[in-house]
Amino acid sequence: MKLEIAHLFPDLLNLYGDRGNIRCMVMRLKWRGIDANVTEYRLNDPIDFGGTDIILLGGGSDREQQLVCERLQKTREDFSRYAEDGGTVLAVCGGYQLMGHYYETKDGHMEGLSLLDLYTVQDSPRLTGNIILKNESLPYEIVGFENHGGRTHLGNVTPFGSVLYGFGNNGKDGREGAMYKNIIGTYLHGPLLPKNPHVCDLLLAKALDRKYGISGLSPLDDETERKANRYIVDRFL
Amino acid sequence: MRTSIQRSITEKLRDAIAVDAAKAAAAGSRLAGNQGTSLPGKTAMAVSPDILAPLAGQVRRKIIAVCGTNGKTTTNNILCTMLEAEGRKVVCNRLGSNMPAGIASAFINAAHPGGHLDADYACLEVDEASARLVFSHVKPDYLILTNLFRDQLDRYGEIDITMDLLKTAIRMVPEMKLIINADDPLSVSLAEETGNPFVCYGINTPAGHAIEETLRTGEVREGRFCRKCGALLQYDFYQYGQMGKYRCPVCGFKRPDPVYAASDVVLSEKLHFLAEGLPVETDLKGLYSVYNLLAVWSFLREEGCRLLFPDADNAVITGAGPRIRPDTTRFNEILSHYHAQFGRNxxxxxxxxxxxxxxxxxxxxxxxxxxxxxxxxxxxxxxxxxxxxxxxxxxxxxxxxxxxxxxxxxxxxxxxxxxxxxxxxxxxxxxxxxxxxxxxxxxxxxxxxxxxxxxxxxxxxxxxxxxxxxxxxxxxxxx
Incomplete structure (x- = not known):
């Protein structure tokens, strides 16, 4: 078995340890005897959506996000077909904002892919700090770090979690991120997956199910992961 | 001689009280077993908020600020060591306490009771985000910018924000000359954007195994895009990070030819390289040490320091192309006695x-x-x-x-x-x-x-x- 992971535009979107999310997925597959191949797509490379099982779209500064926005518009139909077909996507920070309808900054308007029913408006101050979420379908809390100027407002879409500590989508409505089909969009980096192996495994399970029709993953020794996660929960809650 | 700051009698009296109170606070703090690197400065600034200005105004020759993500403390300390070896009196925030209060502490520790300062140079490591606050009181003659890398994101948001803060600070002192790392496209763009005069140093030949290594690891590079036009920069070679020989294929932005250049770097038990063709040898480790030493070298050359020209009479020895060539014997000797400070190797x-x-x-x-x-x-x-x-x-x-x-x-x-x-x-x-x-x-x-x-x-x-x-x-x- 082998999963194909597409890391989109790491030459532009490389803030906040996105490499950690990739590393986490690869290792957790490897430890289960499943191969993984990571393809790094540069800005103008043609993307092989048909041969991809998991897409990671990370965060960048506003300047770099603008370039990515223009590029993504050209993939609009292919990306949408991939997502509607149950393709797995993890979109973090800037990548998350571009999954929505638009991102309005003080300098302009970035059109998103409208895969998630949400929009984002830039404001100050930046919402920065440790963050803890609860997602009722997951066995324990999700922890991470957020750092975003954008305030995201959800339409008809499920949040990734409810905020137990920190700001979340907009610092007001107690919700963080968004999920639709097999897309997870979130502001959590830190990076997200290593300290939240349940989220990593959720993504891997979705991708394996779609590709091979297998459900369920063999358990791993997550003691270190659980301790690192628990430390944040105990410290801030 | 620097222009001294005009202070009224009341202000002078307040400054004197501020310095004495700060010295007392420092003594008390040391008795209590604390390092107290910023306490004297905080105390003095509470009494006299602009205490830095009259103290810095007494520096006889030059004030040098050292900014940049990595290498500030080492560069600043080696510079201070070199100037002291010239027989100069130097104010220096050696312990790397680089916010306004830490810098004020360095001046207070050097000042006599009553606030009189006897110093030829001030070597000041300055936090990039605090530079605006420091430069509103202290007007340096030179600013050494070591490099700009990603650091402490949650404090400053992004590298762009740090660069904007630093640019604003540099523009507050338009006559201040910048000493810039030519190999760092971010530093060079920043220097060009400020409009301040600047001079560059750099390494002209690829060193070590940097090329394969950085390509393999995909090490995070901040400066891969041209700050002027947004195009992807092309590199003839990398040293590490975004450092190297770069050019923009679209707008023509490129690595400037450094005035003070190193070449032939050998990284082994001892570090060897040529500075302007002259041999430098040191126990300091790592390629970054070459950059730190080149930054120091650049200032010594700009200033025409005697230690590089032991045999010169008062010939013109400042800047590029002096009438006689410098000599690195004394430079190497001082380096061999230099002990890394406070957690820098x-x-x-x-x-x-x-x-x-x-x-x-x-x-x-x-x-x-x-x-x-x-x-x-x-x-x-x-x-x-x-x-x-x-x-x-x-x-x-x-x-x-x-x-x-x-x-x-x-x-x-x-x-x-x-x-x-x-x-x-x-x-x-x-x-x-x-x-x-x-x-x-x-x-x-x-x-x-x-x-x-x-x-x-x-x-x-x-x-x-x-x-x-x-x-x-x-x-x-x-x-």
Whole structure:
């Protein structure tokens, strides 16, 4: 078995340890005897959506996000077909904002892919700090770090979690991120997956199910992961 | 002679009280066993908020500010050492306390009671985000910018924000000359954007195995896009990070030819290179040391310091193309006596064993420290301490941008992690296939390794862990 992971535009979107999310997925597959191949797509490379099982779209500064926005518009139909077909996507920070309808900054308007029913408006101050979420379908809390100027407002879409500590989508409505089909969009980096192996495994399970029709993953020794996660929960809650 | 600051009698009196109160506070704090690197400054600024201006105004020759993500403290301290070896009196914030209060402390420690200062130069390490506050009181003649890398994201948002803060600060002193690393496209664009006069240093030949290494690891590069037009920069070669020989294929922005250039770098037990074609040799480690030394070299050349021209009479010896060539004999001699300061590759001898303390506070710094450690192929042990206090950056995501797989080297016998974020660090290593054990305190981690083996021990720490561990290692050396 082998999963194909597409890391989109790491030459532009490389803030906040996105490499950690990739590393986490690869290792957790490897430890289960499943191969993984990571393809790094540069800005103008043609993307092989048909041969991809998991897409990671990370965060960048506003300047770099603008370039990515223009590029993504050209993939609009292919990306949408991939997502509607149950393709797995993890979109973090800037990548998350571009999954929505638009991102309005003080300098302009970035059109998103409208895969998630949400929009984002830039404001100050930046919402920065440790963050803890609860997602009722997951066995324990999700922890991470957020750092975003954008305030995201959800339409008809499920949040990734409810905020137990920190700001979340907009610092007001107690919700963080968004999920639709097999897309997870979130502001959590830190990076997200290593300290939240349940989220990593959720993504891997979705991708394996779609590709091979297998459900369920063999358990791993997550003691270190659980301790690192628990430390944040105990410290801030 | 610098223009002195006009102060009224009342202001002068207040300044004198401020300095004396600060000195008393420092003495009290030392009695209580504290380092107190910023306390005198805080005390003085409480009495006289603009105390820095009249103190800095008394510096006879030049004030040099040193900014940049990595290498500030080392560069500033070596510069100070060189100027002192010239027989000059120098004010210097040696311990790297680089916010306004720390800088005020350095002046107060150097001043006589009553506020009189006897100094030829001031070498000031300045925090990039605080530069605006410092430059509103102190107008440096030179600013050395070492480099610009990603650092402490949650404090400043992004590197763009740091650059904007620094640009604003530099423009407050339009006559200040910048000494810039030509190999760093971010530093060069910043210099061009400020409109200040600037002069460049750089390394003209690719050094070590940097090229394959950086391509393989995909090391995070901040400056890969042209700041002027947004195009992807093209490189003839990389040194590390975004440093190298670059050019923009679209708008023509490119690495300027450095006035003060190094070449023929050899990284081994000793570090060798040529500065303007002249041999430099040092025990300092790592390619970054070449840049730090070149920055110092550039100032000494700009200033026409005698130590580079031992035989010259008062010929014109400043700037590029002097009438006579400099001589590095004295430069190398001073370097050979230079001891790394305060956690910058600082070596302690404990129970007959070498313990090396190094500050590593961002991915580039960490990668460079790992490289420097592996230049020494003998067996070794490693302690890593990671905190997340606000001076460290509360966000520890950057740990995932460090190439820790490099420490899966067979010369490294055992790794222990500690600090507030020890669990994050442990997890980080797990995903590079490295087993590490946890220690409750950094001291316990160090003791464990001293007990268990006789190999050299490397201690890599981030910022707030540095002070207490440094103190501990000093006390342990004395025992």
């Amino acid at each position: 600082e070596t302690f001898c404990i129970d007959g064993r070498d313990v090396v303390l190094n500050l590593a506070k961002n991915p580039t710094g960490f990668n460079q420290n790992i490289e420097a450690m592996l230049e020494d192929s003998r067996p070794k042990r490693l302690v890593i301490v990671i905190n997340d206090n606000s001076a460290d950056g509360k966000d520890v995501s950057w740990l995932w941008d460090v190439d820790f797989d490099r420490i899966r080297d067979q010369s490294i016998r055992a790794v222990t992690v500690s600090g507030i974020r020890a669990l994050d660090m442990c997890l980080r290593l797990k995903y590079d296939g490295i087993e590490a054990d946890l220690a409750d305190t950094p001291e316990a981690a160090i003791e464990k390794h001293l007990r268990e083996g006789s190999e050299k021990l490397y201690v890599l720490v981030n910022y707030t862990a540095l002070f207490s561990i440094h103190q501990y290692l000093q006390e342990r050396t004395r025992k």
